[in-house]
Amino acid sequence: MTIPQLLADLLQLLFDLAVPAAMCTMVLAGLALRQESGVNFEIGGRFQRWMLWSVILLTLPQFLSWFAAQGITMPPQSAGIAGAWLQGMETSFTSFVSDVVVGRLVPILAAFFVLKAALDAAQGANPLGSVISAIFLLGLSGTVRLMRGFNSGGEFATTDMLVSLWNYLAGTILPEAAGLAVVGAIINFSRRKPFMPLVFSALAFLSVTGLWKLVQAMVR
Numbered sequence: 001m002t003i004p005q006l007l008a009d010l011l012q013l014l015f016d017l018a019v020p021a022a023m024c025t026m027v028l029a030g031l032a033l034r035q036e037s038g039v040n041f042e043i044g045g046r047f048q049r050w051m052l053w054s055v056i057l058l059t060l061p062q063f064l065s066w067f068a069a070q071g072i073t074m075p076p077q078s079a080g081i082a083g084a085w086l087q088g089m090e091t092s093f094t095s096f097v098s099d100v101v102v103g104r105l106v107p108i109l110a111a112f113f114v115l116k117a118a119l120d121a122a123q124g125a126n127p128l129g130s131v132i133s134a135i136f137l138l139g140l141s142g143t144v145r146l147m148r149g150f151n152s153g154g155e156f157a158t159t160d161m162l163v164s165l166w167n168y169l170a171g172t173i174l175p176e177a178a179g180l181a182v183v184g185a186i187i188n189f190s191r192r193k194p195f196m197p198l199v200f201s202a203l204a205f206l207s208v209t210g211l212w213k214l215v216q217a218m219v220r
Helices: 005-016 018-035 046-058 060-069 084-122 128-138 140-149 157-190 196-206 208-219
Strands: none
Touching: 005 018, 005 084, 018 046, 018 084, 018 128, 018 140, 046 060, 046 140, 046 157, 060 157, 084 128, 084 140, 128 140, 140 157, 157 196, 157 208, 196 208
């Protein structure tokens, strides 16, 4: 049975809007990161949920292809939208996300987080949470490009992207965080403040991959 052109265009519109929608969920993930203190996010919290939705949206065609491989009939993807009205909606939404949300709103939100960091420091609180959230928002476009590069294109692209994100976190971000922890420990030592928690944090950051391999070996 042939799908009517209007329904085919609507389905293609949803597929085409997956990447702009993923950028919106990334913005929401940055806001949730600050609400969860910015440093130690909650397990199963909103930050993780919005990040998971971003991964699903970025791998939506591959995610649906898994269901097709199980014998479930899925609507085919067309080369483009035939209707001019729906095509205009796609162009407008994509431009709104790139020009307004990412180009103008995100820098303003990051600036407010920097202001919040200054206020936290003035009050004697830890400003690191607001700083990390601001950095996360300012690097949103690059993060989305990085995640799209992790798309394997196969039926398991969603889980493959999650694995690639974990490897990037453990192999790139955590060693840098360990270096910052060592710098903080040296500064605290010179100021005669507690520095051993930062030293242990650096060792933990560098040992995450090894600890994970150890846990896997103990389970087997």
